[in-house]
Amino acid sequence: MQKIAIQGVRGAFHEAAAKKYAGESIQLVECMTFRDLCKSLKSGQSDMAVMAIENTIAGSLSQNYGLINEYQLSIVGEVYLRIQMQLLALPGVELSAIKFIYSHPVALNQCNFFLDGLSGVQVYESKDTAESARMIREGNLTDTAAIAGETAAQLYSLDILKGNIETNKENYTRFLVLTNQSNQSVEGDKASISFELGHQPGTLADILTVFKKNRINLTNIQSMPLVGKPYEYRFHADLTWESKVDFEKAMESAGEFANSIILLGIYKRSNFNFQ
Numbered sequence: 500m501q502k503i504a505i506q507g508v509r510g511a512f513h514e515a516a517a518k519k520y521a522g523e524s525i526q527l528v529e530c531m532t533f534r535d536l537c538k539s540l541k542s543g544q545s546d547m548a549v550m551a552i553e554n555t556i557a558g559s560l561s562q563n564y565g566l567i568n569e570y571q572l573s574i575v576g577e578v579y580l581r582i583q584m585q586l587l588a589l590p591g592v593e594l595s596a597i598k599f600i601y602s603h604p605v606a607l608n609q610c611n612f613f614l615d616g617l618s619g620v621q622v623y624e625s626k627d628t629a630e631s632a633r634m635i636r637e638g639n640l641t642d643t644a645a646i647a648g649e650t651a652a653q654l655y656s657l658d659i660l661k662g663n664i665e666t667n668k669e670n671y672t673r674f675l676v677l678t679n680q681s682n683q684s685v686e687g688d689k690a691s692i693s694f695e696l697g698h699q700p701g702t703l704a705d706i707l708t709v710f711k712k713n714r715i716n717l718t719n720i721q722s723m724p725l726v727g728k729p730y731e732y733r734f735h736a737d738l739t740w741e742s743k744v745d746f747e748k749a750m751e752s753a754g755e756f757a758n759s760i761i762l763l764g765i766y767k768r769s770n771f772n773f774q
């Protein structure tokens with residue numbers, strides 16, 4: 500059975516993403532931080548890892564781009580999940596009794612509109628949505644609610660006090676599937692790369708022009724600070740193409756413009772517009 504590392508515990512959105520990618524029969528390796536997830540992969544404790552990378556409300560989980568580079572991991576796939584957030588509490592507890600709300604910071608960020616409308620409630624960041632739900636059940640906390648998914652409600656026998664509290668219904672999280680072996684799948688039609696550029700005028704424009712000329716579509720570009728080199732950056736980009744030859748040519752020319760360029764993985768693109 501495949502051992503797949505996730506950030507969080509059973510019932511977290513990461514579990515749903517892992518199962519969407521690899522099927523129901525997997526062995527979950529629960530990691531409480533994204534760094535622990537990378538360590539689990541590196542040490543061989545897990546065969547694959549699933550890592551949230553961007554959300555359509557909360558934005559990018561920028562520290563994760565840094566971790567992928569730091570641990571030299573490869574990307575073998577991507578998964579999109581529609582995310583619906585529920586306010587969960589012990590059965591019988593009413594909203595007026597809630598004094599504390601716990602959830603993962605990215606999950607809280609997706610519910611700012613709902614949270615802003617509450618008064619007299621303290622909101623705390625926790626490691627995980629499902630873990631917050633479990634804490635309420637195990638501690639029998641009658642003044643506390645968790646923001647988590649429906650699966651967590653079922654698993655920890657909690658009621659939904661308020662359903663679908665995400666700020667916008669078009670709420671999707673993109674997860675990356677990572678391994679410790681290099682990956683350049685021949686069937687892939689999407690790639691993730693990271694590169695560093697010289698600090699001269701036009702270097703970013705030059706490399707982007709290479710992609711444009713070779714009909715490569717950029718689906719995302721991020722910059723991450725280079726530690727120890729203030730105000731210098733490493734870029735992470737996701738690329739798609741119609742013809743693989745275009746991608747190969749683009750990578751060859753891009754190499755001339757970048758100080759260093761790393762192919763993090765070629766994989767099959769996935770669609771967020773499912774249902």
Ligand SMILES: O=C(O)C(=O)C[C@]1(C(=O)O)C=C[C@@H](O)C=C1
Pocket residue numbers: 506507510511512513514551554582603605606626627628629672
């Ligand atoms: O706490 C969870 O359930 C998670 O799987 C984490 C996480 C994230 O890191 O973005 C995953 C999906 C949602 O965007 C909210 C939280």
